[in-house]
Amino acid sequence: MNSSVLIVSTNWIGDAVMGMPALQLFRAEHPDAGITMLTNPGLKALWQMHPAVDSVQTMEKPFPTARKLRTMQYDRAYVFPNSFRSAFVPWLAGIPRRIGLHGHWRRLLLTEIVSTPEGHQQLEYRNILGVQGDLPAPRLVVPEESLQALKKKLDDLLPEKGMPLVVLLPGAARGPSKRWPPEHFIELAKKLRTSVDAVVVLGGGPDDAAACADIAEQAGTGVASLAGKTTIPEWAALLKMSDCVVSNDSGGMHLATAVGTPVAGIYGLTDPAKTGPLGTSRVLQKSTTRNRDIARTSEEAIQALASITPDEAHAAVCGLMERP
Numbered sequence: 001m002n003s004s005v006l007i008v009s010t011n012w013i014g015d016a017v018m019g020m021p022a023l024q025l026f027r028a029e030h031p032d033a034g035i036t037m038l039t040n041p042g043l044k045a046l047w048q049m050h051p052a053v054d055s056v057q058t059m060e061k062p063f064p065t066a067r068k069l070r071t072m073q074y075d076r077a078y079v080f081p082n083s084f085r086s087a088f089v090p091w092l093a094g095i096p097r098r099i100g101l102h103g104h105w106r107r108l109l110l111t112e113i114v115s116t117p118e119g120h121q122q123l124e125y126r127n128i129l130g131v132q133g134d135l136p137a138p139r140l141v142v143p144e145e146s147l148q149a150l151k152k153k154l155d156d157l158l159p160e161k162g163m164p165l166v167v168l169l170p171g172a173a174r175g176p177s178k179r180w181p182p183e184h185f186i187e188l189a190k191k192l193r194t195s196v197d198a199v200v201v202l203g204g205g206p207d208d209a210a211a212c213a214d215i216a217e218q219a220g221t222g223v224a225s226l227a228g229k230t231t232i233p234e235w236a237a238l239l240k241m242s243d244c245v246v247s248n249d250s251g252g253m254h255l256a257t258a259v260g261t262p263v264a265g266i267y268g269l270t271d272p273a274k275t276g277p278l279g280t281s282r283v284l285q286k287s288t289t290r291n292r293d294i295a296r297t298s299e300e301a302i303q304a305l306a307s308i309t310p311d312e313a314h315a316a317v318c319g320l321m322e323r324p
Contacts, residue, residue: 002032006069006077006095008059008086009039009047012173013232013251014275015121016043017258019080020050020138021278022125027052029131036072038065038089045232046255049140059089066092078128079110100128121275137279138258142240146233150241153234154201157224164198166317167239167256169247170215171208171227175296178248180266180305180313182215187310188246188317189219195314196323202227203238204252244320246313248305253277262320266308268301269294282316284308 209228
């Protein structure tokens with residue numbers, strides 16, 4: 001009899017992508033298991049692109065969600081987040097085995113508590129899933145319809161053809177403490193236009209739209225913004241079609257690695273040893289301070305980010321694109 005497995009997803013794109021390598025190993029070890037991902041509605045489209053996932057359920061209010069899950073008779077639940085609610089819902093649903101990390105008053109809600117490992121965050125998910133071996137790069141399969149829709153948007157936005165495409169991601173949900181200065185993005189875009197004759201597109205979510213539009217306008221011809229104008233699959237398509245991505249430490253950076261695109265990741269005080277990009281990448285960081293939890297407006301972090309120059313980011317892009 002094949003097992004039926006529920007995995008409770010983390011709530012942010014970057015965390016979700018960092019959980020994908022372990023999930024891919026789990027699928028290889030359990031090829032016949034039925035895997036359902038329980039996620040917030042905002043990440044449903046992301047998990048629908050992952051080949052290891054058979055179905056996706058959305059996390060709504062705890063009691064209605066648990067009632068729905070109870071009818072599906074899962075054998076076990078793996079709880080990726082470290083929150084109370086993420087463990088409470090599988091417990092409420094009566095799933096017999098519930099595996100996750102300790103913390104947030106969850107000891108009575110979980111049947112198996114695993115240790116928190118040292119090292120990169122992706123190792124937490126390997127421990128939770130109990131898989132062995134080297135972790136692969138994260139992998140998403142972008143739907144063909146999303147690729148075609150994005151290509152049309154690019155054709156309408158930038159008529160230039162046959163040129164390298166570099167995507168810049170100036171946003172970060174954590175705020176100024178994780179955002180490279182806009183003026184640095186503007187200068188980098190101008191350099192990419194003249195040095196490698198690249199088309200430059202700004203990407204991100206609705207909250208990034210105004211800042212990205214301003215950067216594109218100030219950078220001039222051949223630079224445009226699609227921030228806030230794409231679905232998650234279309235955003236993934238944009239990143240997949242690009243030759244290189246320059247990004248703050250953000251969900252977009254991790255999304256780019258999951259579609260196989262080289263990334264130049266810009267770090268202030270957060271630790272790339274814990275949350276660094278998992279694919280082909282260059283990490284740009286000047287500060288020797290490492291702090292996973294920083295204030296949104298940390299002046300030290302803002303200054304550390306500003307100390308990374310557009311010339312340094314440009315050199316990283318050229319190296320990733322194998323350009324002189």
